[in-house]
Amino acid sequence: MSGSALAIIGEKETIMPFLATGAKVVYVKKGESVKAVEDLIKEGVKIIFFTEEFINELHEVLAKYRTETFPCLIPIPTGRGKTKLAIERIRGVIKKAVGADVFLEEK
Amino acid sequence: MKLDIPPTRMQLLRLKRRGAIARRGHKLLKDKQDELMRKILELVNKIRETRLKIEDDLRKAFGYFYFASSKQIPKATDEALLATTKIIEISYTTERVLNLQIPRFSKSISGRLISYGFLSTSGDLDLALLKIDQLISQLLDLAELEKTLELLATEIEKTRRRVNALEYILIPSIDETIKFINLKLSEIERGDLTRLMRVKEIVRGK
Numbered sequence: 583m584s585g586s587a588l589a590i591i592g593e594k595e596t597i598m599p600f601l602a603t604g605a606k607v608v609y610v611k612k613g614e615s616v617k618a619v620e621d622l623i624k625e626g627v628k629i630i631f632f633t634e635e636f637i638n639e640l641h642e643v644l645a646k647y648r649t650e651t652f653p654c655l656i657p658i659p660t661g662r663g664k665t666k667l668a669i670e671r672i673r674g675v676i677k678k679a680v681g682a683d684v685f686l687e688e689k
Numbered sequence: 690m691k692l693d694i695p696p697t698r699m700q701l702l703r704l705k706r707r708g709a710i711a712r713r714g715h716k717l718l719k720d721k722q723d724e725l726m727r728k729i730l731e732l733v734n735k736i737r738e739t740r741l742k743i744e745d746d747l748r749k750a751f752g753y754f755y756f757a758s759s760k761q762i763p764k765a766t767d768e769a770l771l772a773t774t775k776i777i778e779i780s781y782t783t784e785r786v787l788n789l790q791i792p793r794f795s796k797s798i799s800g801r802l803i804s805y806g807f808l809s810t811s812g813d814l815d816l817a818l819l820k821i822d823q824l825i826s827q828l829l830d831l832a833e834l835e836k837t838l839e840l841l842a843t844e845i846e847k848t849r850r851r852v853n854a855l856e857y858i859l860i861p862s863i864d865e866t867i868k869f870i871n872l873k874l875s876e877i878e879r880g881d882l883t884r885l886m887r888v889k890e891i892v893r894g895k
Binding site for chain 2: 587588596598599600601602603604605628629631648649651652654656658659660668669672675676678679680
């Protein structure tokens with residue numbers, strides 16, 4: 583597969599540095615992420631990283647592709663302070679599956 | 690809950706067979722559930738470590754980047770980033786874990802990361818980009834792990850529902866129906882016997 587198998591979605595200031603890595607970088611503003619992700623999936627992108635702030639917006643899309651092997655939709659932190667959204671998401675998934683919160687954080 | 694089945698010998702045989710199959714299915718699914726659970730617990734720790742590490746590294750990298758972009762004119766940053774000759778190629782395969790298709794990624798990278806002039810860019814930019822470049826492979830690992838986790842989690846949910854349906858609904862109701870048919874059949878047999886005895890008595894009394 584070509585280089586377009588990997589894409590990163592986020593606000594311009596946040597994900598700009600990823601341009602240098604050769605990945606496909608798509609700048610979106612609030613409210614545009616769903617369309618951007620759907621377009622990328624149609625193009626055949628297999629791994630899509632998006633910044634955590636879009637996690638709520640993309641909720642439905644995430645649920646839709648949850649049971650499929652591709653594409654992988656993975657939230658990445660923004661680097662602007664620590665938001666726990668991504669960790670919370672994983673924790674929710676595990677809690678639902680296992681029935682107990684085994685994803686405890688060491689503190 | 691008793692199944693709505695006529696109490697005949699034929700149905701009794703069929704039910705017994707169904708019961709045996711249900712029990713076998715239940716055992717298999719239960720084993721599958723245990724295995725899935727073991728796998729998911731294994732994954733959880735790995736994911737937590739990877740994610741925390743990535744978050745840490747990414748924050749550092751972004752930190753450098755913000756420093757860099759505040760030191761130089763925005764256009765220079767844009768140019769420097771666009772000038773990269775790096776091409777990242779990702780190939781993917783799937784691996785089977787039980788009945789699931791788990792993604793596996795591998796990457797090949799070609800080109801140079803830093804292909805801009807040093808005059809208009811600050812040294813922090815180099816640091817930031819180097820860090821982020823290293824992160825890409827970790828991010829791929831994370832993508833793989835998290836997808837696996839999601840798939841496993843959905844499968845566990847499904848399997849658990851099936852196991853429970855078999856264990857608490859289907860198998861008990863089959864058992865109950867078998868018992869009911871057995872009782873009914875022996876009741877009919879007893880009825881036949883007494884009727885026969887009665888008839889014999891009447892015949893003899895004649």
